[in-house]
Amino acid sequence: MTTMTKKNYLRPLDIKHGRIDMGHGAGGRAAAQLIEELFVTALDNPYLRQGDDSASFAIPVGGRMVMATDGHVVSPLFFPGGDIGCLSVHGTINDVAMSGAQPLYLAASFIIEEGFPLNELKRIVDSMAAAAREAGVPVITGDTKVVERGKGDGVFISTTGVGVVAPGVDIAGVNARPGDVILLSGTIGDHGVAILSKRESLDFETTIESDTAALHTLVAAMLQADPGGVRVLRDPTRGGLATTLNEIAGQSGVGMVLEEAAIPVLPQVDAACELLGLDPLYIANEGKLIAICSPESADALLLAMRKHPLGGQAVRIGTVTEDPHHFVQMNTRFGGRRVVDWLSGEQLPRIC
Amino acid sequence: MKYIDEFRDGDIARKIAERLADEVQPGRNYSFMEFCGGHTHAISRYGIAELLPKNVRMVHGPGCPVCVLPIGRIDLAIQLALESNVIVCTYGDTMRVPASNGLSLVKAKARGGDIRMVYSAADALTIARQNPEREVVFFAIGFETTTPPTALAIRDAQRQGLKNFTVLSCHVLTPSAITHILESPEVRQYGTVPIDGFIGPAHVSITIGSGPYEHFAEEYRKPVVIAGFEPLDVMQAVLMLVRQVNEGRCEVENEFSRAVDRDGNFSAQALVSEVFELRTSFEWRGLGEVPYSALKIRPAFAEFDAERRFSLDYRPVADNKACECGAILRGVKKPTDCKIFGTVCTPENPVGSCMVSSEGACAAHYSYGRFRDIAIVAETA
Amino acid sequence: MCLAIPAKLVELLANEQAIVNLGGIRKEISVALVPGVAVGDYVIVHVGHAIGRIDPEEAERTLALFGEIAEFEAQQAEIAP
Numbered sequence: 182m183t184t185m186t187k188k189n190y191l192r193p194l195d196i197k198h199g200r201i202d203m204g205h206g207a208g209g210r211a212a213a214q215l216i217e218e219l220f221v222t223a224l225d226n227p228y229l230r231q232g233d234d235s236a237s238f239a240i241p242v243g244g245r246m247v248m249a250t251d252g253h254v255v256s257p258l259f260f261p262g263g264d265i266g267c268l269s270v271h272g273t274i275n276d277v278a279m280s281g282a283q284p285l286y287l288a289a290s291f292i293i294e295e296g297f298p299l300n301e302l303k304r305i306v307d308s309m310a311a312a313a314r315e316a317g318v319p320v321i322t323g324d325t326k327v328v329e330r331g332k333g334d335g336v337f338i339s340t341t342g343v344g345v346v347a348p349g350v351d352i353a354g355v356n357a358r359p360g361d362v363i364l365l366s367g368t369i370g371d372h373g374v375a376i377l378s379k380r381e382s383l384d385f386e387t388t389i390e391s392d393t394a395a396l397h398t399l400v401a402a403m404l405q406a407d408p409g410g411v412r413v414l415r416d417p418t419r420g421g422l423a424t425t426l427n428e429i430a431g432q433s434g435v436g437m438v439l440e441e442a443a444i445p446v447l448p449q450v451d452a453a454c455e456l457l458g459l460d461p462l463y464i465a466n467e468g469k470l471i472a473i474c475s476p477e478s479a480d481a482l483l484l485a486m487r488k489h490p491l492g493g494q495a496v497r498i499g500t501v502t503e504d505p506h507h508f509v510q511m512n513t514r515f516g517g518r519r520v521v522d523w524l525s526g527e528q529l530p531r532i533c
Numbered sequence: 534m535k536y537i538d539e540f541r542d543g544d545i546a547r548k549i550a551e552r553l554a555d556e557v558q559p560g561r562n563y564s565f566m567e568f569c570g571g572h573t574h575a576i577s578r579y580g581i582a583e584l585l586p587k588n589v590r591m592v593h594g595p596g597c598p599v600c601v602l603p604i605g606r607i608d609l610a611i612q613l614a615l616e617s618n619v620i621v622c623t624y625g626d627t628m629r630v631p632a633s634n635g636l637s638l639v640k641a642k643a644r645g646g647d648i649r650m651v652y653s654a655a656d657a658l659t660i661a662r663q664n665p666e667r668e669v670v671f672f673a674i675g676f677e678t679t680t681p682p683t684a685l686a687i688r689d690a691q692r693q694g695l696k697n698f699t700v701l702s703c704h705v706l707t708p709s710a711i712t713h714i715l716e717s718p719e720v721r722q723y724g725t726v727p728i729d730g731f732i733g734p735a736h737v738s739i740t741i742g743s744g745p746y747e748h749f750a751e752e753y754r755k756p757v758v759i760a761g762f763e764p765l766d767v768m769q770a771v772l773m774l775v776r777q778v779n780e781g782r783c784e785v786e787n788e789f790s791r792a793v794d795r796d797g798n799f800s801a802q803a804l805v806s807e808v809f810e811l812r813t814s815f816e817w818r819g820l821g822e823v824p825y826s827a828l829k830i831r832p833a834f835a836e837f838d839a840e841r842r843f844s845l846d847y848r849p850v851a852d853n854k855a856c857e858c859g860a861i862l863r864g865v866k867k868p869t870d871c872k873i874f875g876t877v878c879t880p881e882n883p884v885g886s887c888m889v890s891s892e893g894a895c896a897a898h899y900s901y902g903r904f905r906d907i908a909i910v911a912e913t914a
Numbered sequence: 915m916c917l918a919i920p921a922k923l924v925e926l927l928a929n930e931q932a933i934v935n936l937g938g939i940r941k942e943i944s945v946a947l948v949p950g951v952a953v954g955d956y957v958i959v960h961v962g963h964a965i966g967r968i969d970p971e972e973a974e975r976t977l978a979l980f981g982e983i984a985e986f987e988a989q990q991a992e993i994a995p
Contacts (some may be wrong), residue, residue: 383652386940418837452534452937456959457652458891458917516543517580519901534937536920536956536968545980573915615948624961653962655944681947682963736918739958739966742915762918765980791973792966793919800946801965 183501194218199299206293206327210353210412216325219303223310228286228321228381236321237283238286241345249276250341258305258335261375262390263467265338266308271395271467272418273342275356278397279414281352281404284394287313289340290324294333305336316395350404356412357433361501362479364472366399366486367392367494369422373464381459389449394468399491403472406485410478414472423462423521425471426509436504439511443498473501536791540763541579547556549768550584556775560792562729563589565774566864568711569734570597570892571762571891577901579764585771592864593725593897595710596734598703599626599890600862604850607632608702613701614638614646617843620664621648622657623672630889633850654686661690661698670839673701678736679703681801681829684808687830687837699839702829705815707737708745709826713817715753719865724862730774732767733759735789742797743842746785754783808834816849818886819859858885860892868895875899918960920968934954934959 194214204211211231221229228236240246253269270287277284289309293302313320320340346352371392378387396416403411413433417425422444431435446461453462468491474482486492499511509521541804553635557563567573576582582591595601607630613619621638627637628650643650647667651657655909656673661669669810673683683700690698719726735744738759746757752870756777760770770788777784787793808831815827830838840843852858856878857871868887878884880896921934923945928961935958943950944963957964 246937276923319907381852386942389939448534449938453538453937455534456936456939456941513578513580514543514548515541515579515581519578520903522900534920535922536973539977542965542980549980621975653944655962678960678965681965682944683963685944685963686947736958739918766976769976770981788976791968791970791976797946798966800949804947 186242190339193235194299196299196303200298200456201293201297201302201327203329205294205327205329208306212325219299220306220323220325223303223306224313224320224323225310225320226321226441229323230320234322236286236288238321241285243450244345244348247277247280247344247346248341249273250339251276253338253340254334255376256334257376258301258396260371260379260391261387263393264305264308264428265336266305267312267362268391268467269338269340270309270312270318270320271393272318273340274316274395274397275416275470277278277342277344278395278400279352279416280344280346281414282346283401284316284344284397285322286340287318287340287342288322289320289338290326291329291502291506292326292337292339294335295327295330301344302336303388305338314397318395318397346487350408352411352414354413354415354429354432357429357435357473357501358412358500359435359501359503360476361412361473362406362476362497363426363437363439363499363501364474364482364486365422365444365496365498366396366470366472366481366492367468368445368447368450369417369466369469370446370454370461370464372467373421374450374453376465377453377457383531385453385456387449387453389447389453390475392466392468393411394491396468396470396491399486400469402489402492403482407474407478407481410474410482411472412475413473415472417466419465421461421463421465422471423460423509424524427523429473430507434507436502436507437509438502439500440508441498441514443496445494445496462521535713537763537914540761540765542765545765546584546768547763548770551582553589553768553772553775554586556772556779557586557588558779559588561588562727563729563775563778564592565589565730565732565768565771566592566594566714566728567732568594568596568601568707569732569737570890571579571735572732572760572767573894573897574892575764577768577897580901581764581767584768589771589775590730593861594714594731594864595705595763595817595862596676596737597890597892598676598679598705598885599630600858600886600893601705601710601819601884602630602674602703602819603806604632605709605816605848607638607703607844608850609847610670610701611636611638611641611646613670613839613843613845614641614648615644617668619647619668620660620672620842621646621670621672622651623648624652624674626890627648627672627674630886631883643757655684655689658686658690658695661695662693666698667697668842669698670843671698672703673700674703674706676707676734676737676803677740680732680805681798682810684804687808687834688804690837691834692813696836699837699842700830701839701845702809702827702830704809705817706826707734707741708748709823710817710820711749711825713820713823714863715749715755717863719863722754728755728864729778730756730772731909732774733757735760735762735766735786735792737788738789738793738797740798741803742795743787743793744795744797750783750785755781756786758786759789759793759883761792777869781844806833808880818852819862853884856885858887859886868898869899871895875903918958918965921959923955923957923964926953926971931963934950934964
């Protein structure tokens with residue numbers, strides 16, 4: 182007769198109805214169970230299964246290491262097209278990829294509010310796991326803390342990523358030169374509008390979804406098409422396209438001139454911005470990149486981008502100029518010219 | 534988007550610009566005041582100034598309700614939030630206007646004030662319904678376009694028997710402001726601010742109609758062209774004003790005929806008169822005390838008047854000495870004439886209200902136009 | 915002077931509310947200030963309220979006025995040697 186030994190005398194987590202309590206952050210049995218049954222089960226990889234507080238990996242030979250980190254405080258946690266989980270994975274992969282690096286590993290730390298429902302936490306972690314798997318970049322180490330009710334907005338996630346840049350690749354914000362071409366991988370404003378549509382006071386119906394996506398394979402395709410031609414890469418997140426371009430103009434000590442008619446904006450994003458008095462140029466994107474390249478490389482890069490699922494609408498939007506004041510200017514659809522300035526304060530919907 | 538895109542056609546803009554170049558009399562200067570902040574914003578955003586002939590100058594007027602909101606009024610709203618534990622609801626525009634003690638609504642929020650941005654007056658009502666144990670005050674600003682929605686909210690609050698909802702009314706009136714400018718010494722006596730005509734507000738006129746401007750045309754002999762907000766509307770209105778000036782006419786013309794008629798929106802006007810009455814005088818930032826220029830809540834709706842419920846005591850506060858908002862609002866000075874423009878006073882650290890609202894002359898110039906102040910070195914194709 | 919935008923009224927609701935469609939975005943607004951408005955009308959929306967209607971004929975007339983300038987130019991071009 183076989184006997185089945187009771188395993189651990191532990192009752193499984195009640196994912197359906199359970200909530201995070203202070204015990205889950207105390208480092209004791211409850212915490213270990215949470216990590217094992219929820220995090221490790223979802224994120225599942227050899228590093229996490231070892232159960233150590235850190236992960237060890239070999240440093241690739243040649244090239245340089247790249248590291249990037251992000252805090253994620255998006256509200257609401259679940260939005261059309263994504264959630265804080267996949268957003269955090271995509272965001273850090275993208276930061277690493279923007280230096281031309283191949284992302285290798287992620288670390289994730291969670292600060293969870295007491296009372297947060299376990300089923301929502303599972304949804305978030307599962308989403309992270311799916312995003313990481315799809316991108317081929319595992320989360321190899323992490324941490325969990327719990328704060329008292331009222332001291333945290335549900336959950337905050339912080340992710341750090343490391344990657345490696347191949348020798349000879351030099352992509353950085355200081356590299357733009359007058360005459361260079363500015364490319365954009367697709368429509369702007371989608372993510373921000375998707376989030377705004379869920380904010381209580383602004384509640385409007387739209388089919389717009391966040392564009393959150395991992396861009397590293399798009400970057401790889403571009404570098405393969407023209408290894409030396411890309412000078413700058415950046416993803417226009419908070420503050421939008423306008424802010425990103427102003428940053429680069431400042432870093433490189435150049436000016437820019439954009440063509441408004443060339444910048445792709447979905448009609449509903451346009452409409453939402455009209456309604457609220459916002460400008461799509463300043464609205465966050467989470468699955469787009471801008472590339473500044475040498476003029477000779479523009480065509481080859483655009484071709485490579487358009488072949489990639491995330492770059493189908495890639496387009497040339499402007500040129501880099503010589504300008505001691507580092508202005509980003511734009512030729513408007515209307516026929517005039519204006520400056521596209523830094524964002525001031527928060528973009529608040531206007532009445533007038 | 535219908536009724537929007539057609540009015541932004543660049544080719545037609547060029548045609549109108551050519552027409553303007555043809556019709557302006559050489560050697561003669563034309564100065565038109567665009568009253569509305571919305572027009573100021575459109576002119577900057579679409580780069581219309583570049584398409585106008587050199588001898589046509591646009592003078593920015595005080596038609597930006599945020600810009601003319603005196604510090605003392607914002608202080609009242611901040612006081613309610615910080616001292617009386619009131620939920621203060623306001624439109625996004627007011628949040629960053631600098632008030633006394635280095636505070637603004639957004640800074641008061643950081644200090645713990647329960648200040649919430651709403652898109653509509655009706656949202657403030659909803660908040661009042663959802664929080665019956667708290668007092669909710671709606672900080673109401675705006676010209677005649679924005680007043681009917683506030684009146685509606687007060688009427689609905691009465692119908693719903695709400696006990697915790699009041700309005701702090703800072704609604705102001707357009708014709709009074711225009712009169713005040715026309716009566717100002719710089720315009721009337723000194724002639725230092727020549728104004729040959731006005732571009733009349735678009736959406737205010739939907740509510741009040743084109744009728745009220747006839748007084749200015751007759752009394753002060755100044756042409757008025759009511760214009761829509763799209764860039765083609767503005768350019769066409771400038772053309773119509775140039776024609777009036779050339780032909781010596783002083784009429785009220787309506788370019789925005791697709792939305793404005795002579796009478797305006799009667800339902801809206803009736804609702805506003807039911808709920809509001811004129812204040813004998815009201816302080817406007819930059820213009821000082823202006824008679825019969827603002828609205829307060831009638832005694833019949835007294836229980837929805839925040840000034841009564843909280844016994845609010847308005848105290849005027851002087852502007853920062855270096856701030857030229859007042860002169861800029863009257864069209865006497867340009868943003869670049871202000872010593873602290875772009876140095877001490879920037880959109881990040883606004884000293885005066887003209888820099889806060891995206892329609893304020895200073896903010897518009899800073900964001901869209903300041904590159905013209907500086908010669909741009911050669912650019913590549 | 916105040917941000918207001920023309921949108922198409924697509925559905926009337928109870929309590930003087932309605933749904934408008936602007937470029938594919940749908941939003942619920944109040945139509946209490948424009949009695950008698952009907953589905954298919956274009957209304958001007960300001961802070962969550964319809965404050966007026968667009969007159970389609972006047973809109974056409976205004977656009978035609980802009981177009982006149984183009985015609986005038988063409989005529990001038992014909993007359994000139």
